[in-house]
Amino acid sequence: MTARGAPAGPRARKAPEPLLSARVEAAPASGPFLPLFVSADRPDLFAGACKAGADAVVIDFEDSVPPESKALVRRIPQSALPAEPPVPIYLRLNAPGTPWYRDDVAFARGAGFEGVVLPKVESVAQLAALREALGEGQRIIALIETVLGLARVEEIACAADRIAFGSLDLCEDLGCAHTRTALLPLRSRMVQAARLAGRPAPLDGVTVSVVEAALIRDEAMHASELGFGGKCLIHPRQIAPAREGFRAEQPDLDWARNVVAAETGRLSAADEAALGQSPVVARARRVHHRGKAGL
Numbered sequence: 046m047t048a049r050g051a052p053a054g055p056r057a058r059k060a061p062e063p064l065l066s067a068r069v070e071a072a073p074a075s076g077p078f079l080p081l082f083v084s085a086d087r088p089d090l091f092a093g094a095c096k097a098g099a100d101a102v103v104i105d106f107e108d109s110v111p112p113e114s115k116a117l118v119r120r121i122p123q124s125a126l127p128a129e130p131p132v133p134i135y136l137r138l139n140a141p142g143t144p145w146y147r148d149d150v151a152f153a154r155g156a157g158f159e160g161v162v163l164p165k166v167e168s169v170a171q172l173a174a175l176r177e178a179l180g181e182g183q184r185i186i187a188l189i190e191t192v193l194g195l196a197r198v199e200e201i202a203c204a205a206d207r208i209a210f211g212s213l214d215l216c217e218d219l220g221c222a223h224t225r226t227a228l229l230p231l232r233s234r235m236v237q238a239a240r241l242a243g244r245p246a247p248l249d250g251v252t253v254s255v256v257e258a259a260l261i262r263d264e265a266m267h268a269s270e271l272g273f274g275g276k277c278l279i280h281p282r283q284i285a286p287a288r289e290g291f292r293a294e295q296p297d298l299d300w301a302r303n304v305v306a307a308e309t310g311r312l313s314a315a316d317e318a319a320l321g322q323s324p325v326v327a328r329a330r331r332v333h334h335r336g337k338a339g340l
Contacts, residue, residue, distance in 0.1 A: 063157035064126055065134060077265075077291035078248065078275030079284060080162075082137065084109035085118035088125035095126070097281040098288075101133045106149055107140070107164050115145045119152045133159035135186065140165040141175075150178050160184030164211065167193045172204040186248070189235065190214035198234060202242035209277060210235050212250030225267065236272035246274025252287075255280035265290025 081099035083090050085106045094102045110118050126134065136158045138149040153161050163175060166187040175185060187201050188194075190211030194201065202208050212228055221227045235247045249268035252261045265276050265287040276287050 063155060064121055064123060065130065065157035077269070077288065078245070079278055079287055080135065080248070080275070081278045081281065081284065085121070086110050086114055088121055091125045092127055094281065095130050095132055095134070098284045099132060099278060100275070101135055101159070103135045103137050103162055105137045106145070107137050115139065116148070119148065121156070135160050135162055137162040137164065141171050150175065154178065154180045154183070158183065160186065160206065162186045162188060162209070164188045165190045165194065165214070166201055166205070167191055168197060169200050169204045172201065191218045195231060195234065198238040199241060202238040202244055205244070207245050207247065208235060208239055209248035210250045232271050232273070246272055249273040249276040251277045251279050252283065255282050258286040262286040262290040
C-alpha cells in the first residue's frame with residue numbers, strides 16, 4: 046500500500062507459465078538410453094518426436110539452429126509440446142561463453158525441462174555454475190567434445206549426472222579421422238571415467254546416416270560392447286536399429302540362461318553366495334535380465 050499522493054511503483058510482472066507443468070522422470074537405467082535430438086526451429090516435430098519411441102527428446106538450440114535464429118527459437122509455442130509428455134524433455138544449450146548461453150539457461154529453468162545437455166564442457170566450474178542457475182532437480186548431461194574436456198573427463202563425470210561423447214567435434218579438435226580405430230581409446234576413456242565417478246554409462250555420439258539401418262545397428266552394437274549405456278540419435282529412423290544394436294544377441298542370451306539355471310538351486314547357500322560374486326555369473330545375470338526385459 047502506497048502513501049497518499051505518492052506515485053505508485055511499477056506493477057510486478059507475472060512470471061510466465063512454464064512450457065512443461067510437470068517433468069517426466071527418466072526410467073531406471075535397466076537398458077540403453079536413446080535420446081532423440083530435434084532442432085528447436087522445428088516445433089512442428091516436437092510432439093511427434095515425443096511419441097517416436099526414444100527414451101527422451103532433446104530440443105536442440107545449438108548446432109541445428111543458425112546464429113540469426115538463436116533468440117527466436119526460445120519462443121516455443123505452448124501447443125508444440127504434449128500436455129503430458131510420455132518421455133523426459135531436455136534442452137541442448139549453446140556452449141558456455143557464447144552470446145546465447147545465459148538466456149538459454151534462463152529459458153531451460155523457466156520452461157520446466159527435465160534437464161539440459163551442455164555442449165563443449167571443459168571444466169567442473171562450468172557445471173557448478175550451471176547447476177546453481179538451473180532449477181532444483183534438473184539434470185545435466187555433459188557433452189565431451191574437445192581435447193580439454195577429454196583431459197578432464199574424470200572430474201567432469203563426477204560433476205555431471207551423465208556424460209556423452211561428441212565424437213564429431215572431438216575429432217575436429219584433434220585433427221584425427223572419425224574411425225573406430227582412432228576413437229577406440231577415447232571411447233574407452235569415457236566409459237572408464239563414468240564408472241570411476243559412479244555415474245550411468247556414457248552415451249555414444251551420433252551416427253550421421255539416418256537411412257543405413259545396418260550401419261546404425263552396427264555402431265550401436267560397437268558402443269554396447271565398449272560399455273556405453275546408450276546413444277544420441279538425430280532422426281526417428283535411427284531408434285529401432287540403435288535399440289536392436291544394444292539388444293543382447295541370441296547366443297549370449299542362451300549362454301546366460303544356462304549359467305543362471307546351473308547356479309540356481311544346485312549349491313549350498315555358502316557356495317551360491319560365493320558364486321554369486323563371480324564376474325561370470327554377474328555378467329550372465331545382467332545379460333539374462335536384459336533378455337527378459339526385451340533389451
